[in-house]
Amino acid sequence: MENEENIKVEYDESKEQIDNLQPTTITLEDGTQLFFNHITTCTMVDGKTINILTNTSSSQVCNVCGITPKDINNLTSSINRPCNTEAYKFGLSVLHSNLRTFQYLLNIAYKLDLKIWRTSPREKRQIEKRKKTNN
Numbered sequence: 476m477e478n479e480e481n482i483k484v485e486y487d488e489s490k491e492q493i494d495n496l497q498p499t500t501i502t503l504e505d506g507t508q509l510f511f512n513h514i515t516t517c518t519m520v521d522g523k524t525i526n527i528l529t530n531t532s533s534s535q536v537c538n539v540c541g542i543t544p545k546d547i548n549n550l551t552s553s554i555n556r557p558c559n560t561e562a563y564k565f566g567l568s569v570l571h572s573n574l575r576t577f578q579y580l581l582n583i584a585y586k587l588d589l590k591i592w593r594t595s596p597r598e599k600r601q602i603e604k605r606k607k608t609n610n
């Protein structure tokens with residue numbers, strides 16, 4: 476059964492297991508030893524669970540800075556809000572980074588080969604082709 480208390484208990488147990496992970500050692504044929512430390516973060520946790528773990532009251536409220544949809548377009552208010560940096564460990568919050576951020580990142584990714592912002596019609600066709608083929 477999934478409720479707030481169970482989620483917090485499960486998270487604490489998982490966190491404890493993560494904290495106690497031992498490094499992996501691999502010994503190659505020539506005797507060389509490779510050591511791997513495991514660094515794990517819980518970035519694939521759903522929004523409801525993150526809200527519980529960050530004590531955020533609503534899915535309409537940013538779990539990093541607490542901003543609400545009413546204030547999200549007020550840049551002065553949103554920029555100066557203190558952030559709960561502990562919430563960063565759950566990954567990039569879409570609400571916190573603003574939805575358009577991902578559109579900008581995608582546009583930059585499509586233009587990585589060109590390394591210019593303004594494009595000619597020929598370059599635009601290249602970009603459109605790239606968007607359709609996803610590579």
Ligand SMILES: [Zn+2]
Nearest residue numbers: 537539540571
């Ligand atoms: Zn925020």
